[in-house]
Amino acid sequence: MSAATPPTERRVSARVGAISESATLAVDAKAKALKAAGRPVIGFGAGEPDFPTPDYIVQAAIEACANPKYHRYTPAGGLPELKNAIAAKTLRDSGYEVDASQVLVTNGGKQAIYEAFAAILDPGDEVIVPAPYWTTYPESIRLAGGVPVEVVSDETTGYRVSVEQLEAARTERTKVVLFVSPSNPTGAVYSEADAEAIGRWAHEHGLWVLTDEIYEHLVYGDASFTSLPAIVPELRDKCIVVNGVAKTYAMTGWRVGWIVGPRDVVKAATNLQSHATSNVSNVAQMAALAAVSGSLDAVEEMKTAFDRRRRTIVRMLSEIDGVVCPTPEGAFYVYPSVKGLLGKEIRGKRPQTSVELAALILEEVEVAVVPGEAFGTPGYLRLSYALGDEDLVEGVSRLQKLLAEARD
Template identity: 90%
Template sequence: MSAATSPSERRVSARIGAISESATLAVDAKAKALKAAGRPVIGFGAGEPDFPTPGYIVDAAVEACRNPKYHRYTPAGGLPELKAAIAEKTLRDSGYQVDASQILVTNGGKQAIYEAFAAILDPGDEVIVPAPYWTTYPESIRLAGGVPVEVVADETTGYRVSVEQLEAARTDRTKVVLFVSPSNPTGAVYSEADAKAIGEWAVEHGLWVLTDEIYEHLVYGTAKFTSLPALVPALRDKCIVVNGVAKTYAMTGWRVGWLIGPKDVVKAATNLQSHATSNVSNVAQIAALAAVSGNLDAVAEMRTAFDRRRQTIVRMLNEIDGVLCPEPEGAFYAYPSVKALLGKEIRGKRPATSVELAALILDEAEVAVVPGEAFGTPGYLRLSYALGDEDLVEGVSRLQKLLGEAKD
């Protein structure tokens, strides 16, 4: 669209027209379309557990469907019983005591993230975003009128940023710092000492922190999840926690997330939601209630499988010349550097970017991966290991064969 296009001629607003499609969902959709067409594509794109939602959660939803109480509108901010259960779950899992009035139940984590930024950002406010970042963060910041400021970490630090890097990015327009541990797309987990240092730095400079805890229960080895507002109590009046049932309970399609924050911010975000979507589906909320009120046996089973797959995928990727993959400590993603392969000849082509390399991999090996450009760091690939063991080994074996042909 020409810059000279007048507002009356513009069919899509500049604000919405500037939004990029979710790269991860796009890769997953393309992989599924190719599989439907009969091609044996193995997809490493989607960030969702390959396990079914536990039966007791499904049963609770079925029962809710039959209850006329849940056939009607309910409070926009969430069912009171679910908010109370989320408060109890937060204390149990994070050691962070909150009141139900500090909780807003949302249509998945994405809505929670957008509404959090919309509630606290004014036009031009800056948000420090460690990169590699999940694709939705900068788009949500821009939609809320803010300006994402990227701070890049690479494989040499395990994709973890330092306080010194954050301080170098801080300006008089900085209002928020984003903190994600465990991380999507890298699987990085911050130590308690490093997390505390970041929290104390934010308090020192009067900054807000938005912390995404969606992968809290998916940590491996000696790594430990730490909740920032529990670790740094002085931060609580300027901290928003985003979470949900999607990853812990294999409920990505149920679309239930939440945000926790100061009461005035939660009230403002609830007002926004009351006009945007009203209440989250009551059936999904009752399913979430069963999830957060129950035990963590299901996630323990998933974590064991993910840990096994994590070790396999890292070992196999690091066997490929030109690929360097740090061991992720959380979530279910591997984020290898492929910079040493760019520009090399592979089956008659010389991919110059990780976008081109990912396209070549899909065409030649029938393996779907997400290029690092989607996460703010060209020269990398993201592979989700939330898929069956056999498919994982077969998919990475195809990568080994294809990328092993690279030559100068």
Template identity: 90%
Template sequence: MSAATSPSERRVSARIGAISESATLAVDAKAKALKAAGRPVIGFGAGEPDFPTPGYIVDAAIEACSNPKYHRYTPAGGLPELKAAIAEKTLRDSGYEVEPSQVLVTNGGKQAIYEAFAAVLDPGDEVIVPAPYWTTYPESIRLAGGVPVEVVADETTGYRVSVEQLEATRTERTKVVLFVSPSNPTGAVYSRADTEAIGRWAVEHGLWVLTDEIYEHLVYGDAEFTSLPAIVPELRDKCIVVNGVAKTYAMTGWRVGWIVGPKDIVKAATNLQSHATSNVSNVAQVAALAAVSGPLDAVAEMRTAFDRRRRTIVRMLNEIDGVFCPEPEGAFYAYPSVKELLGKEIRGKRPATSVELAALILDEAEVAVVPGEAFGTPGYLRLSYALGDEDLAEGVSRLQKLLGEARD
């Protein structure tokens, strides 16, 4: 080993040095920096509702600030009353009956995902990851010692993978399959029949499933959210559900997520969290308690707005020659293919990748989008439509003008 690569000389560990920055947060940060510098940038990067957190949730947090019992440490796994409420909410929204002891409250969905993988993976264990995928999944798997194995779906199938694709990817090292519906970044929603088929395939082969249900309330048209462990009860002993308040209740900054799963896994993840962060902020937990225990009226209002924006962005994107955008059925993202635009001349440049195209769009149109490379599928762009109607229309109009100039 040379001196330059010896442990004593390496400043950043190989494990942490291999982690890439969150592409979605990086794009959002750049857009905000440009706006602060006076440029009229419109950002489609971050998956963050533009609505304020509902008032009754904020009021609960304000009251909690004045309560001395929330000024102290509380159980690392979450406030008992919040864990009980999450169990009740899971039954109400998913038809999945669990006990409070099967719940771990985490610092947002990202911590939930990492701790879930850390609790079940040993070094070298493989996780099947359908792509396009959210940027954090592969990094969390690697941090936990696992190996992400991608299986790609494209616009021809509405970005949904099949059981046949999953089976072709399975090896003797496969331990977990990741299942996300509704999906970030594509908005794909699996039908009940397809969800059940994937669950029964996992049961047949003794696989674990980690299912991310963070967008459960954001489905549109005829699409229907179905919870995997609710419709395939045989899977429950090897299924971990990740969820949180961020998207449903416009609470991205409050940082409250959770794990629902088998008691031994939840206990192991709780032990990990007891050393990593201890309890989630008590004020945020009380706010989350108000959210999951309260009505879904505000959620319905936000969903109506997202649905309107969804139809607008898909229509406007599909009016651009060389762009094809399937209609997303859930979440708040459009994921158009821009493969036909790559290599064409746009204002004197010929972007060869979606990374280069996204950079050109930011420079020339002052619109921030996330390239498909961040989600494991080059040749695409992700646009969040969780922004105001006027900004959305203006931003896509700029795209229409710029990309409409593409020439061979």
């Protein structure tokens, strides 16, 4: 008599198996692979400054490498000198006074976001997530046991949600509202009045706020950065700030981020990190110390270049029939609507979705962009303008020529 057939074994857990690959990193990896194979691909996928990390920051890392002090384990929550510097930097840049006990240094902003959600969410807790959203937010919420609840905005409001929309999404299970300004993927920046209104609404209803401030220094024109806990002080006991050095100082590969928040939450997240990764690389922490405690002159130089590229890419994309490209006020992304191109014939194909259009663009003119589906809003493309001026103009010129062929 044969043995019973065993049930199908689940090889990957349902929790991890449900995670989607980072679409932005996937597009960037594909573009880099094609370039390595000799293809003249221009990548607008990753949000990564094309500038080298400033010399004084690199020098601090070199010196740390030679110092035996940094060859050993250090506190899981971060080097004390870096935590103190982050607290001082937070007051300098945001007007928000905290001390080192409210800071946790993490392996980049992504770990900060996950650990923040993990520290405050219980299974089934809802998090209001304005869309378009950065791809990592909903996945981090789900991994932490929460439920992301999307509130969708579009180009007609400058990709900003209203208090009324947030209130319509609030339920008895709502615990957190996510607030991001300047925004990835849209570059939207909330005015101080609108940010304050959202903060006061959250406080009125006893909600937590997680605010991602990683693009705080990248605002243009008349727009200005606003830190919620600075302008709504009564929110501070239920507000977690996530930040890092990646975007401001061209340090994406150094992997240093941080959480600023109430002491009990920071302590809980630190306990989690002590088991997950222990301390962030000491060399990277010393580089981050030089960054946050140093001059912002190099940052201003990069910002000037981003502003120039911002104006160029908006002008060139707006010249394409079927594309609507709002002018971003912050970060280094544009998020044009391409709904006017979907269903039209382009080189024998009729892309019905922005995923199909992005694939067609890569195949036909070797330009890598990220489709809006990755950010929760189909019908759009995200392009980073954190690449060289010549590549930017060449890449968008290819788009112009290709999409000019669109026919009904």
